[in-house]
Amino acid sequence: MIVTFDIIILVFLVIAAIISLSVKDLLAAAMVFGIYGFLICLLWAEMGAVDVAFTEATVGAGVSTVLIIATILNTRRRSTD
Numbered sequence: 001m002i003v004t005f006d007i008i009i010l011v012f013l014v015i016a017a018i019i020s021l022s023v024k025d026l027l028a029a030a031m032v033f034g035i036y037g038f039l040i041c042l043l044w045a046e047m048g049a050v051d052v053a054f055t056e057a058t059v060g061a062g063v064s065t066v067l068i069i070a071t072i073l074n075t076r077r078r079s080t081d
Contacts, residue, residue, distance in 0.1 A: 002046070009043050030068040037061030 016039060020032040037060035044053035 005046060006043070009039055009046070013039050013043070026072045027069065030065060030072060033068065034061050034065035037065065 013036065016032055016036040020029050020036060023029045023032065037056060041053045041057040041061055044050075044056055
């Protein structure tokens, strides 16, 4: 049961990484990056490293995603294309 859960999380991690790298919209890439951080948090928690999972949840999936999205929303394009 646990092995199948690990494989499912790893498959979703690879899918999230590929989507995050291939998407053209920066806001969508930042959101997928947050999902990636949450999935890696689940993986750390399942492996028994609860302290690392908590840190990843707060920093990786929480604070850094919010800062990236805020930065994207506060920047403006110089060109009109």
